[in-house]
Amino acid sequence: MMLARQPLNFWELTYGSTLGLGVRYLLFAGIAWLLGYWIFKRSWFHRKIVARFPSSHEVWREIGYSALSMMIFGVVGAATVYASRQGWTQMYGKISKHGLLWFWLSIGCAIVIHDAWFYWTHRLMHHRKLFRWFHRVHHLSHNPTPWAAYAFSPLEALVQALIFPLLVVVMPMHTYAFGLFMMWQIVFNIAGHMGYEFHPRWLMRSPLRYVINTPTNHIMHHEKLRGNYGLYFNFWDRLMGTNHEAYERRFEEVTSRAKGPSSTPPSTPVDSRCD
Template identity: 85%
Template sequence: MMLARQPFHFLDYTLGGTAALGLRYLLFAGIAWLLGYVLFKRQWFHRKIVAKFPKSSEVWREIGYSALSMLIFGLVGAATFYAYRQGWTQMYGKVGKYGMVWFWASIGCAIVIHDAWFYWTHRLMHHRRLFRWFHRVHHLSHNPTPWAAYAFSPLEALVQALIFPLLTVIMPIHGLAFGLFMMWQISFNIVGHMGYEFHPRWLMQSPLRYIINTPTNHIMHHEKMRGNYGLYFNWWDRLMGTNHEEYERRFSEVTTREKVLVKK
């Protein structure tokens, strides 16, 4: 005898998804804040890209907008799960259906697709007719902290969240692989907004500079309001000529500073 399928309660899935995302964000961003702004703020200050700390009011603004983004992500997540239940996506539950090679390859594909989605939507949101409605809130953070990673306006949060259903529709992806991709993207996003440069100084003298994006790249975007539109990789900015002209020089300046302890 087949068991009856459990009913889908959209509100329950939205609230559950919002809570799960919120707790994950609180954990990851909280650890980054604790490390960079409490425990090691003096020892790491020479690697602080913008050599000062933001006001508490700015941090609370980032937290508030991030909380709103979590709710929108939860709504889109619930809609994505509903689409999966209806058979409208290619998400699957048995690893053996596509094998372990595709399980791991699908995570890599998700990262590359997300990077392209981010670059082009991000660049589009800088259009003068769209910026105010979509992207201005995120750029209120000129010296961002880990809490700025999801500090979006509602419209930008929706654009960022649409990568979730997009991935499940355009390619097969296991639920666990999707979860690992989510862990990657939230971790990278928080590190990118943390305000410190962690890459070694030799990066800009190696071929890796054409591939890997750095926190310096994104923090400069917050400072300059133009250029440096990429997320995980630097290839779109290099191909399209949108790297800020001072990017490599700024990276070298940050990574060659002498270590000086701040008083507080």
């Protein structure tokens, strides 16, 4: 007679949550790295926002801090699942409970809530009394790569991970909808740190510039250490006047570069480490 499988305990949940996040990070960041820093390194270089490649030391630092952050995310993720099992959140398991329409709307709401959470916590962490303890680690990457997506200090990792329980406390969310949101946020985060501008030049000449955020916007934040605090959207920065004054000009410059011999990667010992 087989015994029934007991529910996973907290540490098993932590292990599973960390492992799942780590696999997604390695998969998506690895694909982005393979495309942008190996296969299409030369043909895409004219769209490289910072026109050079980082050293291997910088890349390994980003991976190391990201690994630490994912452990913290795993603990918070496990706590969120545990809280849901206790009935302390609004996470649910049957789509019929709230319907298919809300299933998809909840993902959109999660993205909007996360964007607001990120903007205001990010901006707060730039306060001179908090920056050193919370946000300095992330700004060690002045020319970030896809591996920098989760390169946070432990305190910043905790702040960013708190979006997990926040979402399922403030609104009903199906477990699969939450999983799709998690997929969205890691893909967008990696794309924003990839170092290449993939949006078309006409974006800044259309109303979409008021809504859509771009890799140029975030890479400039890494360069300048001020302004451009948004994540998915650009409306908080525009509303609060925190877009860097040179943002749109920089976007135009990056997207106007001609592809050709003048835009090939510089041949230096540092750059060759990423060959």
